[in-house]
Amino acid sequence: MGYVVDRWHLARPPEGAPECGEHKGKVASKVHGQGKRWQARYLDPTGQERTSLWRTKPEAEKEILKQESAKLDGSWVDPDRGKTKVEQVVFDIWLPATSTIERTKREYRGVMNRYLIPEWGDREVRSIRPSEAGAWQNLLTTKYELSGSTPNRTARLVRSVFRIAVIDRMIPFSPFDGIKSPTLVLPQIDPPDIDTVRRIIGEAHHDRWAAMAELDALTGLRSGEIRGLRTDNLRLLHRALDVHQQLVYEPGSGLYLDKLKTGAGRRTVPLNQRAVDLLAAYIAKYPPPGSGPWAGLIFTMPEGTPIGESTLDWAFKAMCRKAGARKYRWHDLRHHYASVLIAGGENPKVVSKRLGHTDVAFTMRVYAHLFAEAEEQTRSVLDAAWAVPAQTRGEGGRQAAAPESSQPTGREPESRAAKPSLVQLNA
Structure with missing residues (x-):
């Protein structure tokens, strides 16, 4: 006492x-x-x-x-720690406490230096008022001219700085409490359908780009994940692919392999037989480097060096142009993979896991309209299956049975013959 x-x-x-x-x-x-x-x-x-x-x-x-x-x-709040400058809270307290990889921390540091430190860096953390917090969020679109989902993501990071100040008993409450976050604007996802993907793959000027595009459509890997794919990630006998690293580029360091940002990103992706055959054929024709820093890297340039993101984007845009398709991005192949799973009735939680999303809520936000389309397709299938055929009445008021051919049998149509691989490779 x-x-x-x-x-x-x-x-x-x-x-x-x-x-x-x-x-x-x-x-x-x-x-x-x-x-x-x-x-x-x-x-x-x-x-x-x-x-x-x-x-x-x-x-x-x-x-x-x-x-x-x-x-x-x-x-209880520490009255002395409330005098700490915002800049010190960001770089000495919040940033070291974030559970993410060092590369992501460098990205966070850049965000803070661009949008927060110029406004509040020399202010005491206890001095920021809720009205100022709301005004700062408005600056993201007015002064800094951010758009799309960037204002929401930037504000989320800054709001987390003040949350940790509350947890550390520096301030009694966050100035952002009660202040609505910037609206999360997600682009409308309109992925290419299977016929379009086939056309695009068919216009590849090298097996490398065709194999990468088809594999991405069958696995939904991110650009860095497929470019950083190594033979030790493959378990072809089990028809599985382990995703636990990616190829990244950083000024001053160049291209290098790094672990994924989140634990959810580290996942196992099931491979269908088509993907297994594609990988086996490609590796047989183009053996990965056996030694050096890029040993085991499956997709490389002719000299055995890794593929840069801009190089892959250039090749894919050329394929889209030759196929007469619109200007799709490489990431749209990942959206295509998600759309195929959703159209097939896959559980949202499973879709989220396959894509390596942190939580299923994010998956639902991004692909909400596709799930809605899938629900409508389910209704149409049920309506067609349970449709009552036209009936006629015979003598005595009894209903005549509908022709047998018009009654639903419950049998699924015979599967079609498997189509040959889109990538013709020599073993």
């Missing part, structure tokens, strides 16, 4: 000390008459003693009660 100290008078005066001329029965201390008289003392949740000065004793006692109560209900 805390206690109050009278700074102006000695608690244990020596014998024979002269009485204070202003306060009867008291012995003056060296600081008598200097500053505020009463000092509130208490232990914070870590056991460290805290002090504050007050003009009257009731004010000091009230402060003790306030702090002890806050300790009990968990709302």
Whole structure:
């Protein structure tokens, strides 16, 4: 429990000390008459003693009660840490606490240096008001001219800085509490259908681009994941592909293999037989490097070096142009994979897992319209299956049975013969 100290008078005066001329029965201390008289003392949740000065004793006692109560209900805030500058909170507290890879932390540091530090970097974290938080979010679109999903993602990062300040007892609440986040604007996904993907693959000017495009349509890998695919990621006998790394580029470091950003990204993707045959044929025709930094890398340039993202994008755009398709991005093959799973009735949670999304809610937001289309397709299938054929009435009012050929049999149509691979490769 805390206690109050009278700074102006000695608690244990020596014998024979002269009485204070202003306060009867008291012995003056060296600081008598200097500053505020009463000092509130208490232990914070870590056991460290805290002090504050007050003009009257009731004010000091009230402060003790306030702090002890806050300790009990968990709302205690460190009054000194609230003076910490926002820039220090970002780089010394928040950034080291983020559970992500170093490359992503560098991206976060860039976001903070561009949009937060110029506005609030030298402010005390406790000084930011909710009205200022709302005004800052508006600057993202007005002053910094961000668009699409970028304002929402940027605001989410900054809001997390103040959340950790609350958790660390630097401030009692975040200035963003009660302030609505910028609207998350997601682009309308309109992936190419299977016929379009086949046409695009058919216009590849090298087996490399055709194989990569077809494999991506069958697995939904990100660009960095398929470019960083190595033979030790493959388990062809089990018809599975383990995704746990990606090829990335960084100025000053060039291309290198790095682990994925999130745990959800590390996943196992089932391979159908078509994908297994494609990979086996491609590796047989173009053996991966056997040694060096790129040993085992499946898709490389002729000299055995990795493929840059811009090179892959250039090749894919050329394929789309020759196929007479619109200007699809490589990432649209990933959307195509998702659309095929959804149209086939795959569970949203499974779709999210196959794509390596952090949570299924994100998958539902991105592909909500495709799930809606899949639901309508389900209704159409059921309506067609349960449609009652035209009926006629015979003598005596009895219904005549519908012709046998028009009744639903419940049998599935015979599967069509498997089509040859889109990529003709020599073993």
